[in-house]
Amino acid sequence: MAGGEAHRVTMEVRGDGIAVIAFSSPPVNALHIPALTELKRMHRESMERDDVKAVVLTGAGSKFCSGLDMSLVQDIQRTGDDSVLAEISHDLIDQVEDGKKPSVAAIQGYALGAGLELSMGCCARVATPGAKLGLPELTLGFSPGLGGTQRLPRLVGVSKAAQMLLTSKPVMSEEGKSLGLIDAIASPEELLEVACDLALDIVESRRPRLSSLSRTDKLGSTEQAMEILEGFRQGAKETAHTMPEKLACLDVIGEGITSGGRSGVLKEMEVFRELVLSTAAKALVHVSCAQRATSQVRGVTDAGLKPRPIGKVGVIGAGLMGSGITTALILSNIHVVLKELNSEYLQRGIKKIEANLQALVTKGKLDENGVKKALSFLRGVSDYSEFKDVDLVIEAVIEDLSLKQSIFEEIDKVCPPHCILASGTSGIDLNKIGERTSSQDRIVGAHFFSPAHIMPLLEIVRTEKTSTQVLLDLMTIGKAIKKVPLIVGNCTGFAVNRTFSPYFQGPFLLADLGVDIFRIDRVVCSFGLSMGPYLLHDVTGYGLAIAFAKEMAATFPDRTFQSALHGLMLQHGRQGKSNGKGYYIFEKGSKPKPDYTVQPIVEESRRITNLVENPISISDQEIVEMIFFPVVNEGCRIIEEGVIARASELDVASVLGFNFPSRLGGIMFWADTIGAKYIYTSLKKWSALYGPFFRPSRFLEERAMKGIPLVRIGIFKEVLETIFFV
């Protein structure tokens, strides 16, 4: 949280001479300048006071600390000034470690990033059961900056420390205890008492006072330690071209081993500075902050309303989407009545749900008890009799307007008047879906991304009539099932599919210009997407793409490029993965292979479209640009039309809903790293050469001419300040 008032640090000196210093910055006790300044001041005071023998540092509430506040990280990135970090390292953590009196950390809930670093400065740590302890900085593109790379290896050994740092995975306090990171585990009720007792034990020499940075007992010999690091280095080298921070982090640990902890801390600061200011770190922090900012929606979360409880949900349709949505709901202990037309379809859907749960067991994310528990929240039905007490209905049938209209007409009658009526459509106009109901204010879109129990984005589509309460309720249930809810306006394709609609056209236009389709897939993968567009279409099937292309062409006839290729593929008996034959060949047990016998079909499409006489010759970079600049362009239209509230929301949507590389910061952030002017000029050139698909939007043109970025960086701070402090 940004700003000053929400941060509070208190000190209470107990009768036994222990000063309990508690810092509070809800909701996760992230550290920002005001809290750090207060913390430093109070710790210094505790060292000076005669009535204080030792200090216990703790977080207020049920959490210790989630690390440095993200808005502070963004401030450092914006100004390039990280002097504040050196101050914290020197004036706080070093003071905690080397001060006249011992300090003990009492950790509840979690200690992450700077939180764990602060606790490692203490001479002992007590944690609640299951508390998470970790250094997740590498997921943000930089390495720790407050001594974490030096103190962690000295507490848990080089191998475990390198593993924790490189994977960014936290350990629980129980493992932390066996590793030596934690000295004692205590229930939340006893935590403070145990920490105070431990502090007194140190004061009265019943326990040694240990300084993490001076310890060497867990490091082993220099040769052994360097050999361990070399092992990790070999693994990190494979990804070094995209993730250099892993190697840099290992170098910093190495510096501490060969030259001592102090020298390691200095090197760590230098590397932190370099990495935190890199484009990748800026991009990753931007996505993380933009994601958090989506939970503050003007006119919804600040409307003074309380979310209503959602105890029971009706899901209509047990196909791929319906079963995924149901899986997500029952995994979060929400009662679901799943409705299908008949028991055969229903059983098929329930099997899919069971398979979804078993896949989580295979991945180690759920155990058999968890499966049983989740299934106990599910009830399959084939009529609406059990819908009389549901709080929310999510319709997830096929994309057929008249079918959806009749379903909504029926649920409008059978469900209670407070029940939210949501459609899982991925693009049909919600006004049309709810046309035959008498309650437009409770109609809303709940667009999940497939597989719905895994993909984190939930696009909540509002019409002009959707009530604020309904939006708030759906946001709340979205969060409860671990989704990132994004409220968007109602238009064809909504925000995400509409923005990315050119991605379903551009690669086909390129093929019709003579660019090899397998090269297109390779280039898109090297750009950072997990799958190229042709393989994606094989996997998802062509039917959906053809239907969506028709819908886009009907709404935006002036700029939609329609390729004949999918239709031709179907005519030639190629359906993609579903029948094993598409652009790729699908064989059991092996990866999909390009099927070069598809070339005559691609040629046929080229002849039909007749865009150019001879195949064009372009570079890999131009392929990326010709595919993704039109996406940026459509995103600009979405922003201009107000379908989303902030450009950064498209970054979140592109990363979470479309797997756009987070290291590029999302589609609009990436566009800004290239520059609106270059994108505009390129689109203008291609539009003259290859048609209106590339025509630049007015918004892009305006930004290009005025030299204004498409996204306002630092959105997190700005949103929070607007909501909480203005």
Ligand SMILES: C[C@H](O)CC(=O)SCCNC(=O)CCNC(=O)[C@H](O)C(C)(C)COP(=O)(O)OP(=O)(O)OC[C@H]1O[C@@H](n2cnc3c(N)ncnc32)[C@H](O)[C@@H]1OP(=O)(O)O
């Ligand atoms: C110099 C140092 O080495 C550098 C650092 O310390 S960098 C920071 C490293 N720390 C991190 O990356 C931790 C990131 N946070 C998390 O992993 C998780 O938020 C958590 C485990 C702390 C809590 O998870 P959970 O309980 O599910 O809550 P979650 O929904 O994620 O967050 C709750 C709220 O806290 C906010 N928040 C979480 N971490 C934050 C942070 N570091 N700064 C600011 N706000 C934060 C979120 O915005 C969210 O706000 P909202 O209610 O308005 O949406």
